[in-house]
Amino acid sequence: MPKDKYIETPDKLLELFKDYVKHERDNPMYKLEYVGKEGRIEKTPLETPITFEGFEVYLFNKEIINDLGDYSSNKDNRYSEYATIITYIRKHCYVHNFKGAAVGLFNPNLIARKLGLTDKVEQTIIEQPIFNLDELSNDNSDSEDLHP
Secondary structure, X not given: OOOOOOOOOHHHHHXXXXXXXXXXXXXXXXEEEXXXXXXXXXXXXXOOOOOHHHHHHHHHXXXXXXXXXXXXXXXXXXXXXXXXXXXXXXXXXXXXXXXXXXXXXXXXXXXXHHHOOOXXXXXXXXXXXXXXXXXXXXXXXXXXXXXX
């Protein structure tokens, strides 16, 4: 007998994702800066990236589920009705992070790597001889001058 689903419906999954996004917005990280001669501390709230992995951690912390792998992979064709919502969640995360990096809100290098957007550089190494050994061969008539 198959195990019950931890998240009963696609609508419930979408509702949980919206709760996660709201939670991230309502609980920013803070950058601490020391200002002035007296070193007064200022806390600047920072928006955090919305990620699929962050959503999974949020669900784990809420004791709902610790991994959405079965939902994402449609294990045993039991999660087909979730495919649209999973795709939406992944695209939402991608767009949020891409836009955040594009406007300088998030570190562009980190986000580019996370999104798989890093430039691939192909290098070809060509070995070049330092000396022309053909000039030192016995076929060279000048070689007799080198060895009296």
